[in-house]
Amino acid sequence: MDDFSNAIQYARTHKQDNLDSLVELLKIPSVSTDPEHQLDMLTAAQWIAWQLTTLGFQKVEVFPTAKHPVVFGELLVSPKVPTVLIYGHYDVQPAEPLELWQSPPFEPTQRGENLYSRGASDMKGQVIATLGAVKAITASGKPPVNLKYIVEGEEEIGSPSLAAFLQEHKDLLSCSFALNPDAGMIAADYPTIVYALRGLAYFELKVFGPQHDLHSGLFGGVVHNPAIVLSDLIAGMHDLKGRITLPGFYDKVLPISDEERQALSQLPMDDEYYKKMMGVPVLWGEEGYSASERVGARPTLDINGLYSGFTGTGSKTVIPAWAMAKISMRLVPNQDPDEVHAQLRQYLTEHAPNTVHWDLLAFASGEACVTDINHPAVRALSQALQSVWNKQPVYKRDGGSIPVVVDMRKILGVESVLTGFGLPDDNLHAPNEKLHLPTWYLGIEALIHFFYNVAKSEDFKGGV
């Protein structure tokens, strides 16, 4: 048997090893947004560095950043073969609300064909899938391509340190293209390549009313309640057609081409699909666009959190001193997150009454991006998925945001190939996140195919 066939064979006989590795990593509660998990972040980074070392990577390093470390590793076999830079992140979203988990988020639990744990799908499972593929390849001979890894710990907080890191280590990270398995499939029988991502802008708005909480009997009627003012401001951010009212918000939005509308309409994701996924009786969104268009190709504004006054059991007759909302927008080409920030600020300046004052905090943001579906790495991936699933992959716009894709293009000058083996019902960012194991095992095989396909492609000049 040749190296490739041996590698596929190896992956099929070492499923349990890969699963064991994944469980080990999932047990580390690496929640990047929570300062209490600072040490867990370092543990997760070092765990990945150790995996790379044991896989024979020649250069493995955990680089400190302003916040959470970045893991780098490289395994160079020849200056004549292409170099694939594999991107991943080892951080996860907070697990709250904990009471809604059927099993504890950081105690991975298998039920049926799924493994339940925070990060199982987003994206520790995807990182381990690449490591499993690399392990199968290195165990079977000399790798067909040069491999580099960059695994960050700040994706779930908007990758604030990554651009600077890419800039500083531009040479170290030089490559033919990047593989980013942080996207997902549209269903277990639909291998998927994502060619577009939405951008993100995230804010915290606080509205301040009276100097301190007040008795609603003694002062109700003379003070503008900040929770009501906040509600007014939020209510005004959409019009009756579901369009966002921030001044100039749609000015730069790239319209969807007829060709793309046609392609999006072919996706097996209609209204019924979304209703079932979300458990709602009726969909909602911008008038004049289909569900797939609204999720993939149109910008949105959501409230991610609300807080004010008394939220405990029972009643407390208080007029709260302040009210807070977490507000975020998903952006499409060619919206600029900084401009959206300015638009929100202008909206608030124009609409907030003089009875209150307000404060707007901006979190990390990122632009939207689109990849050329004729890129040779995309073709190599397409063939790999077809070999394993025996069907053409679907090309999809994804509603999520992966700022690193934009940064890699800008700073390293390389395209990213976006895939992943998570499913839409994996409960990303929600309680009971899970990974569908049969799909994941197929994904590991597809990655092995992919690396060999890349090596065979004549479109890469190779070089480290």
Added chain:
Amino acid sequence: MDDFSNAIQYARTHKQDNLDSLVELLKIPSVSTDPEHQLDMLTAAQWIAWQLTTLGFQKVEVFPTAKHPVVFGELLVSPKVPTVLIYGHYDVQPAEPLELWQSPPFEPTQRGENLYSRGASDMKGQVIATLGAVKAITASGKPPVNLKYIVEGEEEIGSPSLAAFLQEHKDLLSCSFALNPDAGMIAADYPTIVYALRGLAYFELKVFGPQHDLHSGLFGGVVHNPAIVLSDLIAGMHDLKGRITLPGFYDKVLPISDEERQALSQLPMDDEYYKKMMGVPVLWGEEGYSASERVGARPTLDINGLYSGFTGTGSKTVIPAWAMAKISMRLVPNQDPDEVHAQLRQYLTEHAPNTVHWDLLAFASGEACVTDINHPAVRALSQALQSVWNKQPVYKRDGGSIPVVVDMRKILGVESVLTGFGLPDDNLHAPNEKLHLPTWYLGIEALIHFFYNVAKSEDFKGGV
């Protein structure tokens, strides 16, 4: 010296004793809305019962109710003198947010002329003021009136058990009138009699969207965000003139008479007063009414709390599964809390979109009420306040709600005289609640005057 003069003298020389008693009671964290304080509630009730026993009350009993016990005590001296039923409550509001207190809420701390603690003003201080007056009177001779006490533990949660208790113990509670010191003064140099109270209706509204929290990238654009729906619903509850839009909300509201408008305009509580009290640059409220009118004689709707999704530090890109608001209305004569409940429900039925479902929970409520300012007990109180402060008391409508006043009129057939020695800047229901001690000491003297004035009045037939 006569008994009366001795009693006044006793109060002046026993200030520290009264303060010590108050501090003891304030140390018991009797938060009625919080199940964790169940035992503290019983401790506070028993503490008050013990005070009555040591004061020589002949019959002292702690009655269990469905929730928190009621303390009863009686000291009968003669069937020929009037009987005063003194009302109080030993429960307090929650102390949260704790970090805003300058000293711990249940460790009473004196700074300058003020004593800081949750319940210092509302209303443990007022209960101890009556006990201090009664102690001075009993120490100086035979009391001039019969005395009964009813001290409940559920006022801050809307007195849900009280009506049934009054009904069941109607005979035991028979009296000439009730003294309710749960109102307050408008300033330290303005002794105040409250002749009207607003009613209350309190609700918790939950809006449910998707079955679980969703990733805002993968689903933003196809689901109606419940936090946005809740904001829309809240925003629609007031029109641009600050009027409440619930259907029929103002239909039964008793208009303010010209005479009363005139009287309210004489109160030393103008816009500047309220701005200073609340620390806001601009007031807000229903068009066409002055600040005093809006607080005392017009109904209001406030949001007391908001909660949805992610409220921690940092960012989490989630579309929340649900959103919650605590909503309450202050009512005026002749609004009916049950009708207001129906109006809110109708508003929600008419305005909530079919993309969500909602649930409305009603907490305890109470009607507004007005007392006749020519009632002999009011005159006795007026003279008492005048004797101590050397000026005419002001008659004031109060914006707060004391359901027991309505219940006592309906069930016991008696009027309540409303006063109290707290000040508007006492931070009721808010952090750093306090009591102004010099005013409180004067209040104790005023109560001694009051009991003797009642005994002298020929308008009471007496009887137990």
